[in-house]
Structures are given as C-alpha cells and as structure tokens.
Amino acid sequence: MSAPRKTVIIGSGCFGLSTALHLLQRGWTDITILDKAPTLPAPDGASNDFNRIVRTSYSDPFYASLAQDAIREWKKADEWQDTYHESSVLVLGSDTGPAYARESYKNDAAMGLRVESLQTLDAVRGIFPEAVKTGDFAGLTGYLNRDGGWANASQGVSILIEKIKQLGGKILSGKSVVEIVHAGSSLKATGVRCSDGTVFDADLVVLASGSWTASAFPEYSIGDLYRATGQSVAMVQLTPEEGLAYRDIPVILEFENGFYIFPPNDKNIVKMAIHAAGYTHSQPVGTKSVSTPRTILSNPADGLRIPNEKVRDLRAGLRAMYPALAEKPFVATRLCWYNDTVDGDWVIGFHPASQNTVVFATGGSGHAYKFLPVIGRLVADAIEGKLDPSVAEKFSPTRPTSSHADESRHDSTQELDLQSLCTPQDLEP
Template sequence: MANEQRKTLIVGSGCFGLSTARALLKRGWTDVTVIDRATTLPAPDGASNDLNRVVRTSYSDPFYSKMASDAIQEWKNRDEWHDAYHESGVVVLGSPDSDYKHQAYLHDLEMGLRVESLDNQAAFRQVFPPKATIASFENITGYLNRDGGWANAGQGVKLLMNQVTALGGKIHAGKAAVELIQQGESLKTTGVRCGDGTVFEADLVVLATGSWTGSAFPDLLTGKIYQATGQCIAMIQLTPEEADAYRDCPVVLDVTSGFYMFPPTDQNLVKIAVHAPGYTRSVGEKNISTPRTITSDPETGLLIPKANVKELRDGLRKVHPTLAEKPFVATRMCWYNDSFDSDWVIGYHPKSEKSLMFATAGSGHAYKSYRAFFSFKFITYSDEQVIGRLVADAIEGKLSTEVAVKFAVDRTPNDSDDFRLKMVPEELDLNQLCTPEDLL
C-alpha cells in the first residue's frame, strides 16, 4: 500500500498532532483523522493552548537555533498566521559566566540576527519603554535579539485546526484513547479504542498525546525516556494605563534563574513563569506521572504550590519591581512531556512493524521555545511545520540518520544542556497548593 493511501489516525490535537496532520495532507495523504480527549478544542488544559509562547532562536544547541530561525520567517506570513506572531524582541539574561547564554548569543550572531549586547543598566534601560520601571540588573548581563518575540498560542492552534480541515483532514473531539488495538501479542497496531466505546481503525496510529502519553499508554515507554512534569505559571492584571507603559516591552528570559515573562496581552494580562524541574504526580501501581488539570480537577487543577508563588514574585522583582507588588489574578499548572535529554521523541515503536509512531516529548520547546517553557515557534518550516515535517519524514523514512538517532524512540538519552533536566522534579504535594491569600 502506498503511503498516501494509509488510513492514518493521529491521537492528540496539540502542535505535534495538528502539524503532523497538516504535513501529511499537504504531501497528498488522503485519509487522516485526528482525535482528542477534550470535548472542546483547542483543549482547555493542553500545553499548546495558552495566552502566549516565546518565539526565540536563543538556544545553546545550534540544531534548534536554526530550526527556530527558519520557523520565525514563516510566522511572519500573515496570510496563514494572521496576527498571531508579535515581534517584540527577546532579552536573554544570565549570570556573567553563563555558558548557555554565551553559546546562544554566538549562534544568533552566526545566523546574522539583530542582536545587541547588554552589559550595564544604561544598556538595559534603552531596550525597555521609558515609562516601564526596571530593576538595576546587578550582576546580570545579557543581550537583546530583535528577531524574536511571542505568539498567541491559542490563536495559532485554532488557525492550524482550520488548515487541517480545509485540507480534508477530520478532527473529532471528546474521543479519549484508552487502548491500542494490536494483533495478538504483537505490537502491530490496527487502531484505537476510546473511552466511550468508539473504535477507530487505522493502518498507522500516531501518538501525539503530550504529557498524557505515559498515563494513557503505561505499557509503552514510560519511565525510560519521558515523563509528565507540571510547570508553574501566574498572571497579573494591569490597568489600561499600566499596560500602555509596558506594552512595548520585549519578552524577558533569564537562563540562570529560569524566570521568564511576556509583555501585556490585549487584555492587559502579564504572564510570568519559571523554567524549573517542575512537579510529578505519581499515580497507580506503576507510579506514572499523570497531569492534574482543570479538566481532571476543576476546583483546584489550576493551583500551583505556595513556594512557587514566592519564586515567581522574586523573579519578577528582579526585572520590574513595581509589578512585583501587584496581586496575581490567576495561576496555572501547565503539563509537559519531558524527555530526559530534552530532545523530542519522533519515530516508530521498534516492535510495531511501522504501525505505531511516536510524536511527543516536546520538553516545552515544541510550541514554545526554551527547552521546557517556550516552543510555539517550531510549528512552521517553509511550507510545512517543523514538527510536522519531521514526523512526516519519519513516517515516510526520509529522516537523515543523524536526526533519526537524535529523536529515536529507543535511544539512550544524551546528557542534556538544559539545567532543569539535570534536577529531579518534586512530587506534587496537594497540601501545599496556594490559597487566594497567597496571591495577594
């Protein structure tokens, strides 16, 4: 059977799943279906659906720097992505001896991007709006990359869904995959059974299930190469006058502390977060880390630990001390599927006879961009998405040996250059979640 005629089922409608569907359809595949557990799409608790994601090239790994640079050019295509991308610039901060920051700066220079070194308070003052209060940036250096910014994550996913359906793809909400249909004791996969009893038959099943991969399919690769981790986010509501003062700020990312923040949205919300080892939530006999979100726990699924509330406020104080005195109006525990070396997992299960493909472990840089917190920028590449192109190439056997090994399902994880992945995540303690008083 020709590839284009294979009945293909993609489980998950985040950036991995939708970009894969789009890439296959653009290559002439004629029978592509996407299913998702969420009853409304984009999934309200999906990592790909949020206010914003950082779009940057500033990586210590040149592989991702180059991919990001190519993707940014496509983000500027307003015919396809409308006004989802905002080129605010990205300020990369770090201690003076930060090797990550230094390598990222060199890669941006080598690509000919518009970068400016920032090594004193006067230099920092020049890249922020005059009415925005900034800190002294003592013992911190950095640089501004004007070829980057942020993207409206939810808007981007909706646009991508529309593109998939316009190309003839089918998308079904409210279909939670609970079982892979396989032949006898073999891992040759012929479809998926959903929680409501629906069965989707397929010649090829693509698991693009993000942080739910381990808990939904516990007998596959969990604990060997990836796990779900919860990351902490908070929001601040500005008045229109305050927002105008900070509107033209760049995205700020501190690669030493992990703190990052965005300029105000059109609703005058400022989102802040910390790039950290995160939290696991071990469930069941196999202690598989399982997301805890607004969908599974409507009352408390958005709450973050008290300690992280303080950490977020401390990080904000080192950039915009005036904003650090304002209350947090919302929090979110955002879940990612982290690989143990921060590289994606893209490839066939070695025992599935090329019927089961993995497209997961975004490690926070598949729709945002800083290894574990920002990755949206990778959605596009030339006329296909970066992720979609990679998965489609893997399906069709077109990946170079180097890239196939880098993303292989059965690889031995390399030593990551991401500091947070060198640390062990904490187990989430539900007794330590924040209260409304903690946010004041």
C-alpha cells in the same frame, strides 16, 4: 513507509496538528485526529494559551536553525494572521553561570540575526521605555534578539485546526483513546478504541498525546525517556495606562533561574513562569507509578493552583524585573503540563516493536510550540523514511540519554504536594 496510509493521530496539540498538516500537504488523505477534550483547542492542553515564546535563542544549533525556519512561516500573515508578535527577546545569563545564554548568542550571531550584546547593567536597562521601571539586573548580562517575540498560542492552534479541516482532515473532540488495538500479542497497531466504545481502524497511529503519553499508553513507554511535569505560571492584571506603558517591552528569559515574563496582551495581562524541572504527580498505572497530569479538566476545583513556594518564586522574579508591578495580586495561576524528556530533545520515530505502525510525536519538553508551523515536517519525514539519519538519531525513541541532560534547566523535579497548593490569600502581594 512512504505510501499514504489510514492514519489516526492521538492528540490535537502542537505535534498532532502540525503532523496532520504536513502529511495532508504531501497528499495523505485519510487522517483523523482524536482528542479527549470536550472542546478544541483543549482547555488543558499546553498548546492552548494566550502566549508562548518564539525564540531562536538555543544553545543547540539544530533548534536555533529550525526556529529561524518557523519564524519565517509565522511571518506569513496570509497563513497565520497576527498570531506572531515580534517584540524581541531579552536573553539573560551571567559570565560565570551556565553557558546556555552565551552559546545561544553565538548561534544567533552566526545565523546573522539582529542581536545586540548587552554587557553592562546600563545597557540592559537601556532597552526599556523610560516609563518602565526595571530592577537593577545585578550580576546579569545578555543580549537582545530582535528576531523573536511571542505567539498567541490558542489562535495559532485554532488557525491550524481550520487548515486541516480545509485539507480534508477529520478532527474529533470528546474522543478519549483508552487503547491502541493490537494485532494479536504484538504491538503492531490496527487501530484505537475510545472510552465510548468507538473503534477507529488505522494502518498508522501517531502518539501525539503530550504529557498524557506515559500514563495513557504505558505499554509503549521505553525506559524513562519522558514523563509528565507540571510547570508553574501566574498572571497580573495591569490598568489600561500601565498596559500602554509596558506594551513595547521584550519577552525576558533568564537562564540563571528560569524565570521568564511576557509583555502585556490585548487585555493588559502580564504572564510569567519558571522554566524549571517542575513537579511530578505520581499515580498507579498498572504495576508502576507514573506521573499523570492534574488539570482543570481532571480536577476542576484546584487543577489550576500551583505550589505556594512557586508563588513566592514568581513574586521574587517579578520584583527583580519590574518592581513597580510586584505589589499587584496574581489574578490567575496555572499548572501547565509538559511531556519532558531526560535530555530535552523531542521523541520522534517509530516504536521499535510496532512494525512501523506506531510513531511517537511527543516529548515537547516545554519548547515545542514555537515550531508549530514546521515541527510536523520532522514527524512526516520520520514516517516516510526521509528524516536525516543524524536527526533521526537525535530524536530516536531508543536513543541513549545518559550522554547529556537538558541544559536549559538546572534543578530537579519534585513530587507535587497537594497540601502545599496556593490559596487565594497566597496570591496577594
């Protein structure tokens, strides 16, 4: 498994690009990335956005430590330019609610990070500039992690695409893979076939197809380990004066209800979202019903619209954090599609029936992007048979998932009701 092989990677998102980078850096030379999107970064890819949270604040020490590694890489300006912005991350929870925030604090403190416990309402409000009017944060406590912030997601992806090309990797857009070509009746892969009839031979196929994995490659699904979920996002536009006032605020991540919100970007847009179980969009795939992404590319007319109930939830979250902004209209929404696993852990490893020819690199579960500089290291280790056994078990495609659930979310998925999607009128305050 350690010898470099002719490799096709399906998907140019976080997993696919990072895997290609790390394999190329290890001396692999024949690597081709295929993506169905007409342009890259993919307009409907979860990795293509103007910001993503970069935090070490995990209740699981493994992710906390790996995120610390990633941040060290993000800070290398000669590699990533100004993609990473260390705005700090305000992690909120409660003394009686889910333990995720409290356990995250313990892990961050144990790693020696710059964290400040905030156990009173005045302490929480005190970290904000005087010009920023905040809510009262009733019932919430938490901590400020100064070793975190956010990354310009599309910029990071674009930089990585250029890195891969410079190292000799090939990246082709507009190539929708419709079939993994097998050797006879087995699942041993010999290449892939695209919708235009093009066939790419390969000794190794990396399934880094994100939220499209279950619907596009059902023959490789193992149980119900992962599924596509739509997550609700909205944005408000600030004036230049407001943008200046709110510029130096932290990312806020509240684990009581999953609401999170960013500082304004360079265009003075503030983005907010809810880290929740999200929505499924079930469609017939063979004999099964499989959740399938519904995006701006597949549904240009309304692929960005979110359920109206989430418009209300996002408005309530905004009002609780920044009441002075709560009467602004939402200028844009997005239903962002993740490939969620039952336990929130990623899926990295060979399909057991593929004879080491098909490897999973997926299951981001809404928390993969921050690891862009390093996540491919895990996949490359898995491919080369170097992954620590305990880590391999954690991410195994055949792992049992009944032992624990995703501790960062506390609700259940709902089926997307297309009749409930928001209208322009719903976006007004």
